[in-house]
Amino acid sequence: MLTDLIALSALCLHALGAVAAMHAVVHARTPQGAMAWxxxxxxLPYVTLVPYLYLGSSQVHGYLETPRRLPGAPPVEAGTHPACLRLDALATLAGRPFRRGHALQLLVNGEAAFDAMFAAIATARHEVLAQFFIVHDDTLGQRFARVLLDRAAAGVRVHLLYDGIGSHELPESYVDALRTGGVEVHAFAGRRWRNRFQLNFxxxxxxxxxxxxxxxxxGLNVGDEYLGARPPLSPWRDTHLGFAGPAVADLRQAFADDWRWTTGMRLPDGTPTAPRGDASLLVVTSGPADPQETGSLCFTALIHAARERLWLSTPYFVPDAAVMAALQLAVLRGVDVRVLIPSRPDHRGVFLASTLHAHEAVQRGIGIYRYQPGFLHQKALLVDGHTAAIGSMNLDSRSFRLNFELSAIAVDDGFARAVEAMLQEDLALCRPVTETEYRQAPYLRRVAMHVARLFDPIL
Structure with missing residues (x-):
C-alpha cells in the first residue's frame, strides 16, 4: 500500500512537472531559461517544482492595464536638447517624451544624497512619495523614519513602498511605528498571495x-552600508540624481503605478510642474510586465548613440548578447568605451560570472576597470559630452528582465561634464583589467566562472 502511494505521488509530481515545463517553455523570458526550467x-520535478513557483513563474500580468502614452505622440518635446533626436527610440520605448526645462543636481555619494533627500522631505507641504528596494532599521533607517513621521504629523500625505524581499530584515515594529504615525506604508508584492514569496520579479x-x-x-537604498558602514565592502561608492521640472510628473506616475499594483488604490492626480531649468530629461521605467526587454534595449540604444565616449559604471557586469555586441560595435567605430566594475564581491556567484564576462570584453577591446577603494554600487552612464543616465538598472539579466527598474536619462552639456568629472575621479581609483586576471586564476576558479555563467539568466 505504501509502495503504491509513493508510486502515485511520483506520477503526480511528474505530471505536474510536465505541465509546469510547458508553462516555462511558453512564458520564460529567454531560451536559456526555458530550456533550464x-x-x-x-x-527532477521533486527538486524544481516548488522553486519554479517562486522563481520562474511570473505573477505580474495586468500590472499596467493601459499604455503609458497613446501611439503617435511625439517622442521629443519642442525645445529639448538636439541630442534628444538621436535618442528618440528610447522615448518611444519608454512611452513618454523627452521633456525640457529641468534643473539637475548630481549627488555623488550617500552622504550628499541623503542630506539632499532628507532636506527635501522636510520642505514637503502636501505629499511625500518614497520607494526603496531596501530599508533597514539602523541609524540611517531611523533618521528616515523620523523625517517621514515629522511630515505626517504636519498633515502631509506620506506614502512609502519597500520591497518585501529586499527588505526582509525590516522588523514589523518599524513598519507599525510608521503606520501609527500616519505614514501609508506597504511592501511591494502585489495582492496575489504567491507574489509575497516570489524571489524574482x-x-x-x-x-x-x-x-x-x-x-x-x-542606486542608494536606506541603510548604513550606503554611507560606508559595512566592512569589508566599505567605503560604498554610489550616486543619486536630484531634479526639478516637468519630468517629476513621470516619476510620480511610476510610483503611482507601483502603489496601485501593490494596494489596489489610486493616488490623487498630481499637478503639472513648470520648467525649472534648461536640461532635457526622460524617465525610463522597466520591468517584467513589459512586453519587450526594456532594460536591455535601453542600454543598447544608449550605447549605439555614442560617437566619441561611452563610460558606464555597474556593480554587476553580466551583459546579454545584444548589449555585449553593442559595446563591441562601439569599440569598432572608434568610441572610447570604459566599464567600471567592483574589485570586491557582494554576491559570489555574480562576481564569478562578471569576471568571465570582463575577460571576454577585454578580448573585444572594451576597457574594463576595477574600482579599488570599496564596493562600487553606482549605476551611471555617460554618452559623449551631452547625455548621462543615473538610476537603479544594473547591467545584468536581473535588471534587464526580472526586476522593476528606473532610470533618468538627462541630456545637458553641463550635467554631462559633471558626470564626466565624477567618473574621471573614479577611474583614477581603478585598476584596468587585463587578460592575465583570468589566465592566472587557479583552474578550479576558472571552472567556477564558467559554471556561474550558466546561470546568467537569473543573475
Whole structure:
C-alpha cells in the first residue's frame, strides 16, 4: 500500500512537472531559461517544482492595464536638447517624451544624497512619495523614519513602498511605528498571495517625489552600508540624481503605478510642474510586465548613440548578447568605451560570472576597470559630452528582465561634464583589467566562472 502511494505521488509530481515545463517553455523570458526550467521540471520535478513557483513563474500580468502614452505622440518635446533626436527610440520605448526645462543636481555619494533627500522631505507641504528596494532599521533607517513621521504629523500625505524581499530584515515594529504615525506604508508584492514569496520579479526602484515638484532617483537604498558602514565592502561608492521640472510628473506616475499594483488604490492626480531649468530629461521605467526587454534595449540604444565616449559604471557586469555586441560595435567605430566594475564581491556567484564576462570584453577591446577603494554600487552612464543616465538598472539579466527598474536619462552639456568629472575621479581609483586576471586564476576558479555563467539568466 505504501509502495503504491509513493508510486502515485511520483506520477503526480511528474505530471505536474510536465505541465509546469510547458508553462516555462511558453512564458520564460529567454531560451536559456526555458530550456533550464523545462529540463529540470521534466526530469527532477521533486527538486524544481516548488522553486519554479517562486522563481520562474511570473505573477505580474495586468500590472499596467493601459499604455503609458497613446501611439503617435511625439517622442521629443519642442525645445529639448538636439541630442534628444538621436535618442528618440528610447522615448518611444519608454512611452513618454523627452521633456525640457529641468534643473539637475548630481549627488555623488550617500552622504550628499541623503542630506539632499532628507532636506527635501522636510520642505514637503502636501505629499511625500518614497520607494526603496531596501530599508533597514539602523541609524540611517531611523533618521528616515523620523523625517517621514515629522511630515505626517504636519498633515502631509506620506506614502512609502519597500520591497518585501529586499527588505526582509525590516522588523514589523518599524513598519507599525510608521503606520501609527500616519505614514501609508506597504511592501511591494502585489495582492496575489504567491507574489509575497516570489524571489524574482522584485521592485528594485529607488525614488523620492516631494510635492510633485522635486524628484530623486539612483542606486542608494536606506541603510548604513550606503554611507560606508559595512566592512569589508566599505567605503560604498554610489550616486543619486536630484531634479526639478516637468519630468517629476513621470516619476510620480511610476510610483503611482507601483502603489496601485501593490494596494489596489489610486493616488490623487498630481499637478503639472513648470520648467525649472534648461536640461532635457526622460524617465525610463522597466520591468517584467513589459512586453519587450526594456532594460536591455535601453542600454543598447544608449550605447549605439555614442560617437566619441561611452563610460558606464555597474556593480554587476553580466551583459546579454545584444548589449555585449553593442559595446563591441562601439569599440569598432572608434568610441572610447570604459566599464567600471567592483574589485570586491557582494554576491559570489555574480562576481564569478562578471569576471568571465570582463575577460571576454577585454578580448573585444572594451576597457574594463576595477574600482579599488570599496564596493562600487553606482549605476551611471555617460554618452559623449551631452547625455548621462543615473538610476537603479544594473547591467545584468536581473535588471534587464526580472526586476522593476528606473532610470533618468538627462541630456545637458553641463550635467554631462559633471558626470564626466565624477567618473574621471573614479577611474583614477581603478585598476584596468587585463587578460592575465583570468589566465592566472587557479583552474578550479576558472571552472567556477564558467559554471556561474550558466546561470546568467537569473543573475
Amino acid at each position: 523545462a529540463l529540470g521540471l521534466v526530469l 522584485r521592485n528594485h526602484r529607488k525614488l523620492l517625489v516631494i510635492d510633485g515638484a522635486q524628484g530623486f532617483v539612483g
